[in-house]
Structure formats: C-alpha cells, structure tokens
Amino acid sequence: MQLEAATLATINQWLEGNYDDTTKQEIQKLLDAEAFTELTDSFYRSLEFGTGGLRGIMGAGSNRINKYTIGTATQGLANYLLKKYSGEQVKVAIAHDSRNNSDYFAKVTADVFSANGIHVYFFEALRPTPELSFAIRELGCRSGVMLTASHNPKEYNGYKAYGADGGQFTAPDDVMVMDEVAAIKSIDEVKFDRIEGNVSLIGSDIDKSYLDKITALSVSPEAIQRQKDLKIVFSPIHGTGITLVPKALEQFGFTNVTLVEEQSTPDGNFPTVVYPNPEEKEALTLALKKAEEIDADLVLATDPDADRVGIAVKNNDGQFVLLNGNQTGALLINYLLSAWEEKGKLNGEQYIVKTIVTTNLIEEIAKAKNVTYYNTLTGFKFIGQLITSLQGKKTFIGGGEESYGYLIGELVRDKDAVISCAFIAEMTAFYKDKGSSLYDALLNMYTEYGLYKEELVSITKKGKTGAEEIKAMMEKFRNNPPATLGGSPVATLKDYELGVETDLKTGNKTELPFPKSDVLQFITEDGSIVSARPSGTEPKIKFYCSVNTPLNDKNDFKAEEARLGEKVKSVMHDLEV
Numbered sequence: 001m002q003l004e005a006a007t008l009a010t011i012n013q014w015l016e017g018n019y020d021d022t023t024k025q026e027i028q029k030l031l032d033a034e035a036f037t038e039l040t041d042s043f044y045r046s047l048e049f050g051t052g053g054l055r056g057i058m059g060a061g062s063n064r065i066n067k068y069t070i071g072t073a074t075q076g077l078a079n080y081l082l083k084k085y086s087g088e089q090v091k092v093a094i095a096h097d098s099r100n101n102s103d104y105f106a107k108v109t110a111d112v113f114s115a116n117g118i119h120v121y122f123f124e125a126l127r128p129t130p131e132l133s134f135a136i137r138e139l140g141c142r143s144g145v146m147l148t149a150s151h152n153p154k155e156y157n158g159y160k161a162y163g164a165d166g167g168q169f170t171a172p173d174d175v176m177v178m179d180e181v182a183a184i185k186s187i188d189e190v191k192f193d194r195i196e197g198n199v200s201l202i203g204s205d206i207d208k209s210y211l212d213k214i215t216a217l218s219v220s221p222e223a224i225q226r227q228k229d230l231k232i233v234f235s236p237i238h239g240t241g242i243t244l245v246p247k248a249l250e251q252f253g254f255t256n257v258t259l260v261e262e263q264s265t266p267d268g269n270f271p272t273v274v275y276p277n278p279e280e281k282e283a284l285t286l287a288l289k290k291a292e293e294i295d296a297d298l299v300l301a302t303d304p305d306a307d308r309v310g311i312a313v314k315n316n317d318g319q320f321v322l323l324n325g326n327q328t329g330a331l332l333i334n335y336l337l338s339a340w341e342e343k344g345k346l347n348g349e350q351y352i353v354k355t356i357v358t359t360n361l362i363e364e365i366a367k368a369k370n371v372t373y374y375n376t377l378t379g380f381k382f383i384g385q386l387i388t389s390l391q392g393k394k395t396f397i398g399g400g401e402e403s404y405g406y407l408i409g410e411l412v413r414d415k416d417a418v419i420s421c422a423f424i425a426e427m428t429a430f431y432k433d434k435g436s437s438l439y440d441a442l443l444n445m446y447t448e449y450g451l452y453k454e455e456l457v458s459i460t461k462k463g464k465t466g467a468e469e470i471k472a473m474m475e476k477f478r479n480n481p482p483a484t485l486g487g488s489p490v491a492t493l494k495d496y497e498l499g500v501e502t503d504l505k506t507g508n509k510t511e512l513p514f515p516k517s518d519v520l521q522f523i524t525e526d527g528s529i530v531s532a533r534p535s536g537t538e539p540k541i542k543f544y545c546s547v548n549t550p551l552n553d554k555n556d557f558k559a560e561e562a563r564l565g566e567k568v569k570s571v572m573h574d575l576e577v
Contacts, residue, residue, distance in 0.1 A: 003036055010043045010062050018187050019068060026060040041463045049073050049181040050536060051174040052381065055149050055158035058101060065149075065157045068187055070105045073159055074112040075190040076181030077143065081118065084176075085142050093139060093202070095123040095132040096147035097240050097305040098266035099157050102126070106147045109159070114198035115191035124203040126266055128240045128306030130416035133166040133384075134210050135202065137413075148305035151277035152538065154270050167384030167413030171515055207244065210411070214419050215251045217409040219339040220430045224253040227429035231296040234421070235260035235287040237276045238267040239304030241417060248422045254429075258294055260287050260301075270304075278303050278310025279404055281322055288312055288320050298428045298438065302417040307380075308404040309417040311424055313438040325404040326359035326454045326546075327442060328424070332406055333362050334445050335427040336398045337369045346371065351390065353383045353399035356496075356514075356521070357531045357544040361445075361452040368449065371397070377496065377517045378533060380405055384413030398423075402454065402544065443554035451551040453564035457543040457572055458535075470534045470541045477520050477532055486547065486571040488524035495520055528571060545571050 003011070011031070015024055030039050042061030047054055047069050054073055058065045081090045092113055096106035103126070110120045121139055123132070129146045136144040142164045149156035161177065163169045169177055184190065218224070232249065234257055236242040242264050249257050262272055263286060270276040273283045278301045291299045291312065299312035299320065311328055312320045323331070333352055340346050351372040354362045366373035372394070376382035380401060387396045387410055400406035405415030408423050431441045446452075461469045481493050481504070493502045494512060496519040501510045519533040531544040547567045551560055 003039060004044070007040055007044045011039065014043075014060070014062070023060045023066070023068075037463075044464050049076065049178050051170070051178070052168050052379070052536060053145075053159040053161040055152065055156065055538075057155050058157050065105070065159075067105075067108050068190075070108050070159060071112050071190040071192060072184050072187070073161070073181055074109045074145070075116070076184055077145070077161055077177055078113055078116040078118055079183075080173075080177045080180040081142055082116065084173075089119060090117075090143075091119045091121065091139065091141045093121040093123075093132055093135045093141045093144040094147075095127045095129070095135070095144075097129070098126050098238060098268055099147075099149060099304060100154065100268035101157055102147040102268065105157060105159070106145075108192070109145050109147065110199055111192055111194035112190060114195040115193050117195075118198065120199045121202045122199050123206075124201045126240050126243065128244055128416075128418055129160065130307055130412045130414055130418055131206065131210055131244065133162060133412045133414040133416075135206050136162055136164070136166040138206060138209060139202075146305065150305055151275065151279070151303040151308065153275055154268060162414075165384065165388040165413050167388060168379075168381035170381050170385045207247070210418075211244065211247055211251050213411050214248055214409075214422060217411070217419070218252060218422075218426060219336065219343065220426055220433075221253065223430045223433040224426055227432050228253050229256045230254060230298065230425065230429050230432065231294055232257045232425055233260065233287050233291045233294070233296045233299045234258070235263045235284070235301040236266075236306065237263050237273060237278065237283055237301055237303060238265065238270050239276065239302060239306060240266065241302035241306040241421075242266065243306075244418045245300070245302060245306065245421045248418050249425055252422045252426060254425055258290060258296070260290055262286050276304050278308060279325070284310060284312060284322065291320055297432065298425060300421045300424065302421065303404075306417045307415045309406070309420045309424065310404055313428075313442075315439050316437075321439070323442070324454065325400075325402040326361070326452070328404070329354070329400040329402065329406055330359055330361045330365065330445065330452075331438070331442060332400065332408070332420070332423060332427060333398055334365050335430060335441075336408065336423075337365060337371055339430060340397060341369060350395045350397050352397050353386055355379070355382070355401040356519070357533070358400065358402045359452050359454055359546060360529070360548075361449055364449040365445075377514055378519065379536065380407075380415045383407065387413060402456070443557055446551045446557065447554050450548050451557070451560055451564065452546060452548040453561060453568060454544065454546045455568045455572075457545070457577060458540045459543075459577065460538075460540050462539045466539050470539075473541055474518060474520065474532065474534065481520075481522060482574055485522060485524050485530060485574045486526075486528055486567050488526040488528060490522045491525045492523040493520070494523070528567070530571060530575065543572065543575065543577055547571065
C-alpha cells in the first residue's frame with residue numbers, strides 16, 4: 001500500500017509547518033514503520049467540524065483530536081463570534097469532562113479564545129455538559145465549548161460547540177461556523193498565546209444556581225418527602241456525574257443514595273468498563289451488584305459528560321432489569337404529564353418533544369392527555385432549537401431521544417442527566433407513594449397506550465473505506481426500498497435528505513417539514529417503522545426498528561414482548577443487515 005498524493009502532501013505540511021517536535025516525531029515514526037493505513041486514517045482528510053463540533057481519536061494528524069485541530073476549531077469559532085457580535089465584548093464558557101487530555105484541550109481552547117480578545121468563563125474543574133449549557137445562558141455568553149467525546153471509548157475526545165441560547169449550533173449559524181473553520185488554511189492563523197486577563201474561573205456559584213433552579217422544577221415534592229428513604233444506587237461511570245447528581249438528589253430530598261465507589265473517581269481510562277456507555281449492560285455491572293446487595297428501588301448511571309442516563313429497576317420476579325432509552329423516555333413523559341394533570345397545571349399551553357427515531361408511544365401519551373407534541377430530527381440541538389423558538393409562547397414540560405438523553409424544563413438546551421436523574425428518582429417516589437413500583441408503572445403504561453418494542457442495530461465501518469461503505473448502503477436503500485418488512489407491505493418511504501415522503505402505493509409525494517438530513521424511514525401498513533441513518537459522531541450506520549401491539553392484560557407482557565422481539569428479527573432479516 002502506498003500513500004495517496006493528497007495524504008502525503010498533508011503529512012509533509014505537518015512535518016514542515018509550525019508544529020511541535022513531539023508531533024513531528026510521532027508522524028516520522030509512523031512513516032519509518034510504513035504504517036500506511038494508520039497514516040492514511042490520520043491524514044486523508046481534515047477532521048470535519050460538523051454541526052456538533054469535533055469528535056475523533058486522539059493523536060497526531062489532520063483527522064485526529066490534538067492541540068492543532070482543537071486550536072483551528074476554536075480560531076474558526078472565534079472568527080465567527082467576532083464577526084457576528086462585532087462591537088461588543090464577546091463572552092464564552094468552557095468546561096471539560098474526565099477524559100484523558102480533556103483538561104489540556106480545554107486550556108488550549110481558552111488560550112485561543114482569550115488571544116482573540118474574547119472573555120472566557122472557565123470551569124475550575126470538570127463539570128457535566130448540561131451545566132455548561134446552563135452557564136452560557138446564566139452568564140450571558142454568546143457561545144460555549146465542552147471538551148468531551150461523550151460515551152465513546154477512551155481513545156476518543158471531542159469538542160462540542162454551543163450558541164448563545166445554550167444549544168448546539170443549528171442553521172444557518174452551524175454552516176457559518178463550519179465555513180469559518182474550513183477557511184483556516186494554515187496553523188499560523190491560530191492565535192495560541194493566552195491573555196490571562198481574559199480568563200475568569202467559575203464553579204461553585206454556577207453549581208448553586210443550577211441546582212436551586214433544578215429543585216424549583218420538582219412537581220411532586222410531597223411524594224418525595226414521604227418516600228425520601230427510597231433506595232437509590234448511583235454510578236457516574238468515572239465521569240462528571242459525581243460532581244452534581246448526588247447533590248441534586250440530596251437537594252430534591254432523597255436521603256438514601258448509595259454510590260458505586262469503584263466508579264466514583266473520575267478517570268479517563270474508564271478502568272472498570274469496556275465502554276463508558278450507560279446503554280451497555282456491562283457498564284452497569286457494578287451498579288447492579290450493589291443494587292442487589294442493598295435491595296435498591298432504583299439504579300442510575302450517567303455517561304462521562306453526564307448528559308445521558310441509564311436506569312435499572314426490579315421486575316415482578318425480583319430481578320433487576322435495564323430499561324432502554326425509549327422505555328425511560330416514555331415513562332418520564334407519562335409521569336410528568338400525569339403529575340402536571342394531578343396538580344391541575346395542564347391548560348393547553350404546554351408541549352413535549354421527541355425525535356423522529358424515538359418511540360411513538362410518547363405521541364400516544366401526549367394525544368391522550370391533549371398535550372401538544374413535536375417531532376424533530378435526531379440530535380438534541382433540534383429539541384433545544386425548538387424550545388428557544390417557543391420560549392415565552394408555550395411551556396416545555398419535557399422531552400428526549402431514544403439514546404438515553406432527556407430534558408425536563410427550560411433551564412438547559414441540551415440533554416441533561418443531572419435533571420433527569422432527579423426526576424427519574426422523583427417519578428419512582430411518585431409511583432411508590434401510590435403503592436406501585438416503576439416496573440408496574442411501565443406495564444400499566446403499556447396496557448393503557450399499547451406495547452411498543454424498539455431495537456437499535458449499529459454496524460461499525462471504520463476509516464475511509466468504512467465511510468464509503470456506509471454511503472453505498474444508504475444509496476442502496478434510497479434507490480431500492482424494501483417491498484415488505486416483517487410480513488407487512490412497506491406503505492411509506494420518508495427520505496429526509498430529499499425532504500420527501502412517498503406513498504409507495506399511489507406514488508404520491510409530499511414535502512417533509514424538516515431540514516435536510518441523511519435519514520430514511522420505512523413505515524409498514526401495520527405501523528412498524530424502520531429508520532436508517534449514518535451516525536454523526538461515530539463510524540456507524542444505525543437502524544432503528546419499532547414495532548407495536550395492544551396489550552390488554554399486563555400478565556401477557558412477557559409473551560407479547562417475545563412475539564414483538566421475533567417480529568423485530570423478521571424486519572431486520574428482510575432489510576438484510
């Protein structure tokens with residue numbers, strides 16, 4: 001294998017340019033070893049500054065996370081801010097998670113902003129992503145950056161960029177920022193020399209304001225007071241959740257929270273797990289063991305930057321079971337709407353939000369409660385954008401997405417595991433106060449609104465060839481949609497890239513009211529839905545499958561769920577993935 005000319009040109013640019021000696025030595029070592037595959041993946045392109053920022057493997061190279069790709073992203077963002085807010089003192093907030101080098105990359109980010117005359121509010125130590133979103137609005141900032149790669153493996157890091165509303169950038173500003181980053185052609189254009197007077201440390205004051213405002217959102221404080229000794233096990237999985245989740249639970253009134261000590265110390269090597277991802281059962285192994293020891297009511301586990309939460313509850317056989325993101329999201333919405341209804345607070349001015357790949361069970365609950373619901377594209381930035389657009393007109397109760405990210409209230413514009421942990425605990429107390437477990441609440445919800453089962457199949461395709469394979473798979477589905485899925489004819493094709501919904505029986509086409517996005521949805525005559533989309537943050541293509549059936553008796557749950565599980569297998573077999 002030989003290096004392509006363009007890749008070699010980029011490598012030489014790094015070897016000859018204004019890069020530090022350690023970086024150059026790392027590149028030369030790979031050249032000497034003829035590690036052409038690794039060199040190609042490191043240099044075949046510039047790491048794309050996408051609509052959410054950067055995410056990638058750490059190391060030397062234009063397609064890696066390092067001082068120079070972080071610096072270039074920050075210089076581009078600074079250029080955008082100085083043009084957009086010309087004539088004012090621009091302020092930004094910066095935070096980081098527990099990943100290896102996150103603190104260093106946060107410092108580089110602060111250096112570049114400060115060198116550009118922008119005032120930086122810099123969190124004194126690691127903090128959750130949602131607190132950064134809160135701080136942007138609280139401090140009147142025009143932007144913010146979170147250094148994190150969320151739940152990715154330990155070799156990854158990333159850079160989440162936020163706008164003035166505390167949400168990640170959306171159109172047209174996302175493209176404007178990307179254009180500014182792309183316009184930087186030389187590392188010499190990046191200002192790395194920190195101006196100390198432009199950096200202020202923040203921390204405990206923001207924590208207090210954030211926690212006080214979260215606590216004010218509580219809907220059922222009386223139930224918490226009666227059930228304050230609810231047994232809760234919490235694990236931050238070596239991440240930032242340790243800084244605020246225990247405090248939030250305490251402030252809500254919970255007095256019996258047990259930490260998973262082995263996972264309570266922040267550590268970017270994530271030594272007790274394969275992946276620091278609360279979607280993975282393996283990541284909750286220690287939390288489940290602790291829950292069994294103390295006979296807990298609820299298990300909570302947050303990812304490294306504490307924007308997502310996984311939960312486990314006891315089923316009616318006394319065994320702990322993990323709930324998936326759709327189940328937790330539907331339970332939360334059902335709880336919130338029920339509690340608001342009990343308090344007489346639903347007056348037609350409220351709304352909830354979910355994404356297009358999140359369970360339609362949430363829609364059914366909202367319809368039954370006469371509460372307005374909205375669908376957005378995948379990505380919490382679209383939920384945040386909607387909240388901002390409706391602020392002062394309607395009241396956002398809650399919302400979320402199947403990937404374990406939820407938000408309650410309007411304090412933040414991103415998914416928030418701190419708020420979510422507090423409200424999941426409140427929800428558990430609310431049902432326990434009525435003599436019901438959270439598992440029973442789940443079954444009762446299914447009997448009332450229908451049993452929905454969702455599964456996600458992710459196919460990983462790494463590197464340049466992987467990206468090409470994913471593109472080819474999407475083209476195949478776009479041009480040759482399946483005729484049947486799970487024994488039911490495909491009735492509708494929604495192509496969000498083309499912005500068109502097609503009735504496959506009549507050929508009639510209607511426009512989809514969404515920004516363009518590389519997502520395909522197949523909807524069958526019996527209401528099953530499959531969504532296909534390449535991940536925006538990982539080298540994966542994802543297939544979301546949702547099937548449903550009425551559940552007349554909760555004693556039939558296991559049998560009906562098993563039947564739906566077979567149907568999901570049949571659907572995925574028909575897709576040939």
